[in-house]
Each structure stands twice: as C-alpha cells, then as structure tokens.
Amino acid sequence: MPILFQDRRDAGRQLGSLIAPQVTAEAVFLGIPRGGVPIADELSRHCQRPVGLMAVRKLPIPDNPEMGFGAVGPSGVVALNTAVMAWAGISEAAAAAVRTAVLEEIRRRLAVYDHQPANLAGRSAWLVDDGLATGYTMLAAIRECHALHAASVQVAAPVCHAEARARVQQEAPVYCLHTDYGYSFAVASFYARFPDLEDNEVVQALATARAEARALPDMAP
Structure with missing residues (x-):
C-alpha cells in the first residue's frame, strides 16, 4: 500500500484542505482518542474552529481482544457488529x-x-x-x-476501507482522502510513522x- 502521510499531523493538514470549504461557523472538531486527536487538532488549526474529544471505544471480543464486535460511547450508546457476534459466539450477557x-x-x-462535550446543541460536529x-x-x-443534540454530524478521516466508508455514510457524510478496496487493510500502512499514542500526548x-483559545468551551466537568 502507498505511503500517503508522514504522520497523523501531516494527514490532518492534508485533510484540512479537503474539508475547509464545508466547515461552517458552528463547527467543532471532535477527535476519537487517541489517534484521532492530533488530526482533529490540525483541522482545528487549519479551519480555526474549536477542538474537543469524542471518547468512544471498541468492544473487544473476549478471546481475541485485538478484534472488536462493535463500539460504545460515554452515554452507553452502541454500534454492534451482529455478524461478528454470531461468528464469535458472543451472547447478549457476554456483550x-x-x-x-x-x-x-x-x-x-x-x-x-476532561475535554468531552456535555452538549452539542447548535453545533456542527466533525468526528x-x-x-x-x-x-x-x-x-x-x-x-x-x-444523543448530545448536535445540529449536524460529519466524519473526516484520512483513509477508509470502502466497506467501512459505505457503512458510515448511511448515518453521516464521510470526507476521506483515500478509499481503499483491498482485502487486507491496515490504517497504519498508509503512514510513514504511526506510533501508539499515550494519554499524556x-x-x-x-x-x-x-x-490558543481553540478548545471547545462547553466541556463536561
């Protein structure tokens, strides 16, 4: 697979040029920790809009934690891959x-x-x-x-697998620099440097x- 980005911040700068015409005055960029945060930060700089977090997490398969069967958000909202649940034999109780x-x-x-929005009413949320x-x-x-009453929701990611992009686009517009159709897809393969990030970063x-007065002002306590 081609190397498209030097690192996450380079990806964010490239992505900023793509989405800038679509970004409104009500926009806020919400990075998914940890890897989405430096990209969201670069988009915030490029578009001069606030940045915050959206702390959702993968639901790992108990016997194979590298693989997920969905994800959950802070309020308990979920997105479940029922096909994987059936394949892995995950019961409702186990889930x-x-x-x-x-x-x-x-x-x-x-x-x-401490940077999760408590309310997104009137905001255009860019995930x-x-x-x-x-x-x-x-x-x-x-x-x-x-659930936080966002006025609109858009998704920005440097690279997407085609199936994932199609799945997400059923619920929100997706802005992506490269869509890959390959069977073996790994996000890291498109980056020259793709280190694991720590909380302190x-x-x-x-x-x-x-x-720099770019942080979303209405943070949860």
Missing part, C-alpha cells in the same frame, strides 16, 4: 459485560482528558479519526453526537488548544 468494562475505561479516560477500518467505532461516535495537545 453486556464487555460493554460495562469498556465504559469504565471510557470514564477513566474522561477523568484524564475525526486516523482511519476507518470497519466503521463501528465511528458509528457509535455519530450516535453519541446525536492527548492531554498535551488539548492543553495547547486551550492555551
């Missing part, structure tokens, strides 16, 4: 137990980050991640934004945004 555990991790992250592989995490994020990016 509920995983959801509870993941919500605990989301609460931990929110306590560290940002470093790539769409299956799309279920983004679907949970879209549904979370609707997310916190620092958001602290800088706050210092």
Whole structure:
C-alpha cells in the first residue's frame, strides 16, 4: 500500500484542505482518542474552529481482544457488529459485560482528558479519526453526537476501507482522502510513522488548544 502521510499531523493538514470549504461557523472538531486527536487538532488549526474529544471505544471480543464486535460511547450508546457476534459466539450477557468494562475505561479516560462535550446543541460536529477500518467505532461516535443534540454530524478521516466508508455514510457524510478496496487493510500502512499514542500526548495537545483559545468551551466537568 502507498505511503500517503508522514504522520497523523501531516494527514490532518492534508485533510484540512479537503474539508475547509464545508466547515461552517458552528463547527467543532471532535477527535476519537487517541489517534484521532492530533488530526482533529490540525483541522482545528487549519479551519480555526474549536477542538474537543469524542471518547468512544471498541468492544473487544473476549478471546481475541485485538478484534472488536462493535463500539460504545460515554452515554452507553452502541454500534454492534451482529455478524461478528454470531461468528464469535458472543451472547447478549457476554456483550453486556464487555460493554460495562469498556465504559469504565471510557470514564477513566474522561477523568484524564476532561475535554468531552456535555452538549452539542447548535453545533456542527466533525468526528475525526486516523482511519476507518470497519466503521463501528465511528458509528457509535455519530450516535453519541446525536444523543448530545448536535445540529449536524460529519466524519473526516484520512483513509477508509470502502466497506467501512459505505457503512458510515448511511448515518453521516464521510470526507476521506483515500478509499481503499483491498482485502487486507491496515490504517497504519498508509503512514510513514504511526506510533501508539499515550494519554499524556492527548492531554498535551488539548492543553495547547486551550492555551490558543481553540478548545471547545462547553466541556463536561
């Protein structure tokens, strides 16, 4: 697969040129932690709109945690891949137990980050991640934004698998620089540098945004 971006911030700058004409005065960029945050931060700089978080998380298969069967948002809203659940033999009770555990991790992250919107009424929410592989995490994020009364929801990601893009576009417009149709898709393969990010890097990016008056003002306590 071709290397399209030097790193996430390079991807954010390239993505900014694509979406800028669509960004309104009510827009806010919400990065999905952790990888979506530096991209959302670059979009915030490019478009001069506020930046915050949307802390949704994958629901991992108990016996294969690298693979997910959906995602959950802070309010408990979910997007479930029922086909994977059936394939992996995940019962409703098992799914509920995983959801509870993941919500605990989301609460931990929110306590560290402190940049989750409490209300998006009147806002045009731009959800940002470093790539769409299956799309279920983004679907949970879209549904979370609707639960927070966003006026509109858009998705921005540098790279997408075609199936994930089609899935997400059923619920929100998707702006993507490269759509891949290959069987073997990995978001990291399109980046020259794609390190795992730590909590402190997310916190620092958001602290800088706050210092530059780019942080979303109506944060949850």
